[in-house]
Amino acid sequence: MDALILQLLNGMDKGAAYALIALGLTLIFGTLGVVNFAHGALFMIGAFCAVTMQRILNLSATIIDETQTDFLGNPLKVEVPYVQSWFGEVTGAAIQDWAVPLSILLVIPVMLLVGWAMERGLIKHFYKRPHADQILVTFGLAIVIGEIIKAFYGANPIQTPSPAALTGSIDLGVAIGFEPNTVIYSIWRIVYFFFAALIIAGVFAFLQFTTFGMVVRAGMADRETVGMLGIDIDKRFTVMFGIAACVAGLAGMMYAPILSPHYNLGMDFLVLSFVVVVVGGMGSLPGAVLAGFVLGIVQSLSSMNEVKAIIPGIDQIIIYLVAIIILLTRPRGLMGRKGVMEE
Amino acid sequence: MSKSNFSRRGVLATGAMTAGGLMLPTYLRADAHAGFTNAPQGDTVKIGFNVPQTGPYAEEGLDELRAQELAVEHLNGMGDGGMLNTFSEKNLDGTGILGKKVEFVTGDTQTKSDVARASAQSMIQKDGCIMINGGSSSGVAIAVQGLCQEAGVIFMAGLTHSNDTTGKDKKANGFRHFFNGYMSGAALGPVLENEYGNERRAYHLTADYTWGWTQQESMQASTEAIGWETVQNVLTPVGAGDFASYLTPVINSGADTLVLNHYGGDMVNSLTQAVTQFGLKDKVVNGKDFKIIVPLYSELMAAGAGSNIEGVFGSMNWNWQLQDAGTAAFVKSFGEKYGFPPSGSAHTCYVQTLLYADAVTRAGTFNPCGVVEALEDFDFDGMGNGPTTYRGADHQCFKDVLVMKGTENPTNQYDTLEIVEVTPRAQVEYEPDHPMFAGGDLGECNPGA
Numbered sequence: 001m002d003a004l005i006l007q008l009l010n011g012m013d014k015g016a017a018y019a020l021i022a023l024g025l026t027l028i029f030g031t032l033g034v035v036n037f038a039h040g041a042l043f044m045i046g047a048f049c050a051v052t053m054q055r056i057l058n059l060s061a062t063i064i065d066e067t068q069t070d071f072l073g074n075p076l077k078v079e080v081p082y083v084q085s086w087f088g089e090v091t092g093a094a095i096q097d098w099a100v101p102l103s104i105l106l107v108i109p110v111m112l113l114v115g116w117a118m119e120r121g122l123i124k125h126f127y128k129r130p131h132a133d134q135i136l137v138t139f140g141l142a143i144v145i146g147e148i149i150k151a152f153y154g155a156n157p158i159q160t161p162s163p164a165a166l167t168g169s170i171d172l173g174v175a176i177g178f179e180p181n182t183v184i185y186s187i188w189r190i191v192y193f194f195f196a197a198l199i200i201a202g203v204f205a206f207l208q209f210t211t212f213g214m215v216v217r218a219g220m221a222d223r224e225t226v227g228m229l230g231i232d233i234d235k236r237f238t239v240m241f242g243i244a245a246c247v248a249g250l251a252g253m254m255y256a257p258i259l260s261p262h263y264n265l266g267m268d269f270l271v272l273s274f275v276v277v278v279v280g281g282m283g284s285l286p287g288a289v290l291a292g293f294v295l296g297i298v299q300s301l302s303s304m305n306e307v308k309a310i311i312p313g314i315d316q317i318i319i320y321l322v323a324i325i326i327l328l329t330r331p332r333g334l335m336g337r338k339g340v341m342e343e
Numbered sequence: 344m345s346k347s348n349f350s351r352r353g354v355l356a357t358g359a360m361t362a363g364g365l366m367l368p369t370y371l372r373a374d375a376h377a378g379f380t381n382a383p384q385g386d387t388v389k390i391g392f393n394v395p396q397t398g399p400y401a402e403e404g405l406d407e408l409r410a411q412e413l414a415v416e417h418l419n420g421m422g423d424g425g426m427l428n429t430f431s432e433k434n435l436d437g438t439g440i441l442g443k444k445v446e447f448v449t450g451d452t453q454t455k456s457d458v459a460r461a462s463a464q465s466m467i468q469k470d471g472c473i474m475i476n477g478g479s480s481s482g483v484a485i486a487v488q489g490l491c492q493e494a495g496v497i498f499m500a501g502l503t504h505s506n507d508t509t510g511k512d513k514k515a516n517g518f519r520h521f522f523n524g525y526m527s528g529a530a531l532g533p534v535l536e537n538e539y540g541n542e543r544r545a546y547h548l549t550a551d552y553t554w555g556w557t558q559q560e561s562m563q564a565s566t567e568a569i570g571w572e573t574v575q576n577v578l579t580p581v582g583a584g585d586f587a588s589y590l591t592p593v594i595n596s597g598a599d600t601l602v603l604n605h606y607g608g609d610m611v612n613s614l615t616q617a618v619t620q621f622g623l624k625d626k627v628v629n630g631k632d633f634k635i636i637v638p639l640y641s642e643l644m645a646a647g648a649g650s651n652i653e654g655v656f657g658s659m660n661w662n663w664q665l666q667d668a669g670t671a672a673f674v675k676s677f678g679e680k681y682g683f684p685p686s687g688s689a690h691t692c693y694v695q696t697l698l699y700a701d702a703v704t705r706a707g708t709f710n711p712c713g714v715v716e717a718l719e720d721f722d723f724d725g726m727g728n729g730p731t732t733y734r735g736a737d738h739q740c741f742k743d744v745l746v747m748k749g750t751e752n753p754t755n756q757y758d759t760l761e762i763v764e765v766t767p768r769a770q771v772e773y774e775p776d777h778p779m780f781a782g783g784d785l786g787e788c789n790p791g792a
Contacts, residue, residue: 006591014585071663071757072678155401157608159649161619169622184594186620188585258620259584260611260647268584303588305577315588316580 001137002173004183007171007300013189014068016196020251021269022276022288023200024244028228030220030283031237034123035131037138040266040273041145045114047261048105050160053103057083057096063175098163100257107249115245119238142266150263157260162188167257188257195254199247200289206243207285215239220283275323281336291334294320349382367739380495380791381471388709390696391466393459394501395485396451399669400607402478402643403688406763407477407501408449409681410689412473414696416447417676425676426697428488429669429725441703452478456486456733463487467494473709474499474699477692481505481554481606486739488517493566495791497711499695502688504639509739509778515788516711518718518738520660520691520698522771525779527638527658528565530744530766534656539600539634541570548589548613550605551578554650559604560779562638566602574598579609582667586613590621596623599628601635610637616652642686647758652749652759659745664762670727684757695725698733704785715788729768736775737785744771 021043028036060079068076084092095102126134139313161167166187173183207213207214219226219233226233252265259265275297280287303315326334346481383389392411394468395404416422418439420519427435437446448470450462459478466472474497478484484503486552491498492514500508506529509519529569538567545566549559555578563573578588590613593601598767601623605613615622617635640657673693677685686694699714702721706713719735746764753759773780 002595003592006594007588010587010591013587068754070755071684072675076755150397155397156643156647157611159611159615159647161649167502167619168625169620181626182595184621184626186587186616187621188620258587258616260608260615262608268582300588305575305592308577 002178003306005173005183006185007304008297009183009185009189011297011300012293013193013296014300015293016193017251017255017292018273018276018296019289020196020279021273022249022292023203023285024247024251024278025273026167026283026288027203027240027247028245029277031216031240032119032123032127034126035134035138036123037135037274038118038142038145038266039244039248039268040268040270041142042114042248042253042262042266043149043255043269044147044263044266046111046147046249047160047256047259047265048153048252049110049249050100050103050253050256051153051158051261053106054099054160055254057081057099057102059083061085062079086106098327100160100162100253103253104250107253108164108246111246111249112242115242116238119241119246123241124238125236128147135278135321142270146263146266153261153263155263159260160256162191162257166191174265188239192254192258196251200248203243203247204285212236212239218228260322272319275319279323279326279333281333284333284335287333287335295322298322348711372792378790378792379712381467381642382792383443383473383709387446388440389446389448389470389472390699391448391450391463391470391472392583393450393452393463393466393475393480393694393735394476394477394692395454395483396449396666397628398453400454400502403479403502403607403641403686404452404454404477404689406643406686406689407479407692410677410685410693411477411696413676413680414693415445415447418697418700419656422680423672423676423774426669426673426694426726428504429667429672430697430701431724432701432705435697436702440700441707441709445700448472452480452483452487454480454483456482459483460486460490463490463498464494467491467496471771472496474714476695476699477501478503481775482552484508484519485512485553488514492516492786492789495711495789497699497714499699501692501695502556502641505554506561506779507553509737510557511783513739513783515738515786518695518733518740520695521688522658522660522741522742522744523739524554524561524638525773526771527558527776528561529771529773530639530658530746530764531562531636531656532565532569533770534746534764534766535636536569536655539631542635543571543600543631544574544596544598544603544629545571545600545636546574546593547576547595547602547604548586548593549576550581550609552581554606555581555604555699557779558638559602560674562604562682563637564779571600573685578583579605579613581609583609584612585618587620589613590617590623593623594621594626596710597628599633599690601633601749603635603637606639606641607644608647610644614648615651615656622791624654641688642684642757642759645749646685646756648749653751655749656763657747657749657760659747659760662745662747662760662762665726665727665745665765667727667729668768669725673727691726695724698723710790712731712788712790729765731745731768734775737780741768741772 025039031048060081062077063080065076070076169184170187280291302318394407417425452459463475476499479502481503484500488498498517506524549555625792637653637657640659702714703716706717718733721733723729744766747760748763750761
C-alpha cells in the first residue's frame with residue numbers, strides 16, 4: 001500500500017509537469033491555431049533562467065590566497081561572491097541558496113520577451129499555412145534554441161539545487177497513519193505540485209473571471225464574430241502566446257532542481273506533452289490538465305516493480321498504449337471539442 | 344608507305360614491362376610492400392580521434408580530444424614532452440612515428456553506435472587514418488572495434504568499462520587501456536567490507552545496456568562474496584532523466600545500500616535525486632546508515648553531481664592526484680596548456696596515443712599485425728598506475744585500480760574526489776576464460792587491404 005501511495009505521489013508530480021506544458025501548448029493551439037513544437041524549448045529556457053540566476057548570484061571577485069596552492073603548485077585563486085561582499089556572508093549565502101525561487105524575477109520578463117519575439121518574428125507568418133508547415137518550422141526553431149543554449153552553457157547537465165530548507169524528504173506516512181519511514185517524499189516535488197496547481201488555477205481564473213479572458217474565450221470559440229465586434233483579437237492572442245510562454249518557463253524554472261537542466265531538456269518533454277494534448281483533446285484546456293495527471297499517474301504506477309515483473313518494459317510504452325486506447329474509443333480525446341483539427 | 348615495326352605481342356609485352364616498372368617503386372616501399380590498409384605515404388601519418396563532441400558525453404569527449412592533441416604535440420617534438428620523459432620505453436624521440444610527422448583528424452561519435460561507425464569509416468576510407476583512438480561508451484567502443492577489425496586498422500578504445508569490450512566482443516585489432524566492471528567490483532569489494540561490514544542489503548539501479556549489465560553483474564558478485572544480500576536489480580532506460588519512479592521503491596525495499604550502476608548524466612541525475620530529493624543518505628535502515636555506491640566515477644561526473652557525492656565510494660582507472668612521476672608530468676603538461684587537471688578519460692586517450700606510437704616504433708612498421716604483436720603482453724611503466732601489462736590473450740590492460748570517495752570537505756573546485764586506496768593489480772586480475780568474459784573470439788589480426 002505504501003509503495004502504491006509513493007507511486008501515486010510520483011504520478012501527481014510528473015503529471016503536474018506534463019499538465020503545465022500541455023496547458024501552454026493548448027493555449028497557443030486554441031487561440032492562434034498553431035501547433036507549436038518549440039514549446040518544449042520554452043520549458044528549457046525557463047530552466048536555464050534558473051541556471052542564469054544562480055550564476056548571476058555566484059558572480060565573484062578573484063583574490064589570490066598565498067597560503068594555499070592549486071593543482072600545479074601556484075598560489076590558489078579564491079572566488080568571493082559579490083553578493084556575500086555586499087550583503088554579508090550569511091545574508092549573501094541565503095540569497096544564493098534561494099536562487100531558483102528568485103529566478104521568477106528573471107523568468108517572467110524573459111519569457112514574455114521570448115514569446116513576443118517568437119510570435120511576431122516567426123510564428124505569425126505561419127498562421128494560414130498547413131499544420132505540417134507549422135510543425136516543421138517550430139521543430140526547427142526548437143533545435144536552433146537547443147544549440148544556442150549548448151553553445152552558451154555546454155552539453156553537460158548543470159546542478160541547480162533547491163533552497164536548503166526545501167531540500168530532502170518529509171515523512172508523509174506518519175500524518176496518514178502509516179509506520180514512520182514508509183511514505184517518504186521529496187519536499188521540493190511537493191512544492192512543485194502545489195506550484196503547478198497554483199499556476200493552473202491562475203490561468204483558469206484569468207480566462208474565466210477577467211474581461212480580457214472572456215474576450216479570449218470568445219475568440220477561441222468564434223474568432224470572426226469577435227473581430228466583427230471591433231475587438232483586435234490578434235493582439236489579445238499575441239498576449240496569450242506570451243502568457244503560454246510564461247507558463248512553460250515557470251514550469252521549467254521550478255523543474256530545474258528536479259532534473260538538472262541540459263540543452264536537450266525540452267525535447268525530452270515535447271513528445272510526451274503532445275501525447276497529453278492529443279489525449280486531453282486538441283484545444284481543450286481542462287482536457288490537457290486532466291490528461292497530464294492521468295498519464296503521469298499511469299506511467300508511475302506502471303513503473304512499480306510488481307507491474308514490471310509481469311510485463312517487463314511496460315513503463316516505457318504505457319503512455320502510448322493508453323493514448324491508443326483513448327483515441328480508439330474517444331477519437332476527440334478525453335474532452336476534445338467537435339470540429340477542432342477535424343477539417 | 345612506311346612499314347610499322349609494332350606487333351600486337353610487342354605492344355602487350357612493352358606495356359606490361361612499363362606498367363611493372365612504374366609499379367616497382369611503390370612495391371619496394373616497405374609499408375606498401377606489407378600490404379595493409381592506409382599504409383602512410385610521404386612524410387606524414389594520420390590517426391583518427393573519434394570522440395563524442397556533441398550529446399550527453401560531449402564534455403568527456405572534448406577532454407579526450409584535448410589530451411590527444413597534446414599527445415600529438417609531444418610525439419612531434421613540441422611542448423615539454425609530458426609522459427615521454429617518464430615512459431619506461433625510450434623509443435620515441437619527438438620526431439613523430441618512424442620519422443613521419445603525426446597528423447590527426449577528429450570525428451564526432453555523438454555517443455551513438457551508428458554515428459560513431461560512420462565517423463570511423465570516413466576516417467579510414469576518406470582521410471586514410473591508420474589507427475582510431477578514443478570514445479566514451481561501451482556500446483560505441485564495441486561497434487567501432489568491430490568496424491576497425493573488418494577494415495584492418497588498429498582501434499584503441501577510450502572510456503569503455505563493459506566487461507564485454509575485452510570479453511565476448513574482443514577483437515584482435517582492438518586494445519583497451521581502461522579498466523572494466525569486473526576490476527571495479529574486485530577493487531571495491533574489500534574496501535566496502537572494511538567500511539560497511541558483511542551484513543548489508545543492496546538494491547541496484549542499472550543502466551539498461553552492455554556496460555550497465557556487466558557492471559551490475561560484477562558488483563553483485565563482489566558484494567555477495569563479502570556476505571551482502573542483493574535485494575533487487577532494476578534496469579533503468581538510458582537517459583531516463585527523472586528517476587523518482589525507480590528511487591521510491593528503494594525506500595520500502597528493506598535495502599540499506601543503493602548501488603547506482605549509472606554513468607554520465609544518468610548518474611548525476613539519479614544520485615542528485617536520491618540525495619537531495621529523497622534524502623536517502625540521511626536514512627537509517629536495519630539499524631544502519633543508508634549508503635550509496637557509484638562503482639564508476641569520473642571527474643566530470645563528480646563535478647556535475649556536486650556535493651551529493653560526498654562520502655560516496657566508487658572506482659577510477661586513474662586520477663590526476665596520483666603521486667607518480669608519469670602522472671605529475673602529464674598533469675603539468677595538460678594543466679599548463681588548458682588551465683585545469685585532466686580527467687581519467689583524457690589520460691587514457693593520451694597514453695594510448697603514445698603506446699600506439701611506441702608499438703609502431705618497436706615493430707618497425709605501421710602494419711597493424713606488427714603493432715598487435717608489439718602490444719601483446721607488453722610490459723611498461725611510467726604512464727601512471729605503476730607497472731602495466733597489455734595482456735595478449737584478450738588485449739585488456741592490467742594495472743593498479745583506484746578506489747575513490749567523494750571529498751567531504753573540498754578545498755577547491757577540482758577537489759571533488761579523494762583516493763582511498765590504490766588497489767594492486769594482482770587483486771583485480773582474472774583469467775581470460777573467467778565466466779564474466781566468456782565467449783567471443785579474439786581472432787586473427789587483420790591488416791586490411
